[in-house]
Amino acid sequence: MSLETKIYELRQEKLKQIQALGLQAYPHRFDFTHTIPQILAEYTAKTTEELEANKVNVRVAGRLMSIRGQGKAGFAHLQQEGGRLQIYVKLDFVGEKGFALYKLLDLGDIIGVKGYLFRTRTNELSIHVEEIHFLAKDLLPLPEKWHGLQDVELRYRQRYVDLVMNEDVRKVFVARSKVVSAIRRFLDSRGFIEVETPMMQPLAGGAAARPFTTHHNTLDIDLYLRIAPELYLKRLTVGGLDRVYEINRNFRNEGISTQHNPEFTMLEFYQAYADYRVLMDLTEELLAQVARDVNGTTKTTFNGHEIDFGDWQRLSMREAIIKYWPEAAGGKPQMSDFAGAKAVGALVKRLHDAKIHNMPYDPDEPAGKTIAAMFEAVAEEHLIQPTILYDFPVAISPLSKNKPDEPDWVERFELFVGGLEIGNAFSELNDPEEQRRRFEQQLSEKERGDEEAHAMDEDYIRALSYGMPPAGGEGVGIDRLTMLLTGSRSIRDVILFPLLRPLQPGETQATEPEEATADPQNNK
């Protein structure tokens, strides 16, 4: 019998003894007067004398995180909502039955207490307990109290234990919630409405990525989990919803890394009658405000860098390549060096001759693709401070509007912060004829073997044919933004249940007897 099983059975036995005291094993309710954080906030500053002068009666619930027995008395710490408060349980005050219950409690049990606040000899704010209410038993042992749960795999697989043991983890997810609510507040106040568009789509459009496939039985059709909500949100601007946003999951059937989870959360928003310049201003305001709402400051530390969301630089893609052009590759390029496949090929050759960068090159690909790859090879890693990188090649931007004076370039920008790409925005292409040509271009890319090239979406072109107002649209990766604002180096640290390979049967830590398998059809 494993230790874990032994403890499980011992504690079940204690649960029976608790019932023998006439108490419910799993009571339904406990009414409290304060949360523990409320008590800490309100009474931490109060002195012993103040607490004695005005007796503060409280009812508090929480999980037992430490127990120190003293024979006929004892101290313990209750944890709730990220706060810890000491309780003092004395036989004289809680009575024989109450103390018998106290002795049957284990680390991890959930209890409620009634009592009054006081300060101990060592001046720790505590509850002098008059009643103990048993609320739920922890049948499995918690991790060690001093080091907590360190094992990364266990932390992700059993996030519930991680959250109990590691206060910082709790803080990250509270911050994540604030990120989302701050975004909603900001956009709502500017007249945006939140909408929900299909997660299951007959065509997976709006981004370049491989989708997950699923099947609807009644209609007998294959569907794709969306890789982006983009094309649906833009249909809404055709319909006259001028300012819309959606915060929800996208699914991409691609690799897992510290920056990628197959399902991730994206804010996408569209503003009619605006172009990408308007969105640049809006983005700077939005992200500075979100940072303030989450952390109280626009500054954050990520990967050893101090980053200020209140201080943005704007660089065009070509400017960025020029700015960060490596010395080993000779003198900096001129703007004219990006015009045409021949000139771009010459730049690539200079990089290759310098042997310092991983710069993929296929002369058959459009020059725009090569320039984008050059940006990634030369400049991207340097974009630590918040940067709006603007003006992208049309070849990699099938949904963006051309620059009026440079048809090979589009009005598009991406957001780079801390070396992460956290957003993508553009003046939306709303010319259905041009959109059709772009899709056709994508189709030929697909035929050349690009699995992630866009599919033709006839209904989307039909929607544009009814007239879509000029609009700017943007996507912001919520997970990565949260990483930056919480200093988390892995995306798994900002996703409560990141995708992991499931354990094989028998590898689980479960010690309970097998439960009868419920009929899945009758299981809500």
Add this chain to the structure above:
RNA sequence: GAGCGCGUAGCUCAGUCGGUAGAGCAACGCACUUUUAAUGCGUGGGUCGCAGGUUCGAUUCCUGCCGCGCUCACCA
């Protein structure tokens, strides 16, 4: 998908240049009515990730597999 690393008690970690393993916390028992990583005395707990190979003998060496992490590739 590739390279590198890790997997020892419930948890955090030692260790074995090949002779089947230890500590702290947790657990169990006793004592203790202001402790706080409570304390004191005592007790129990491990197929050393899985499967093969080499060997008289493998947790240790080798191979394969599984899981996780990091880096790279793809991407947001």
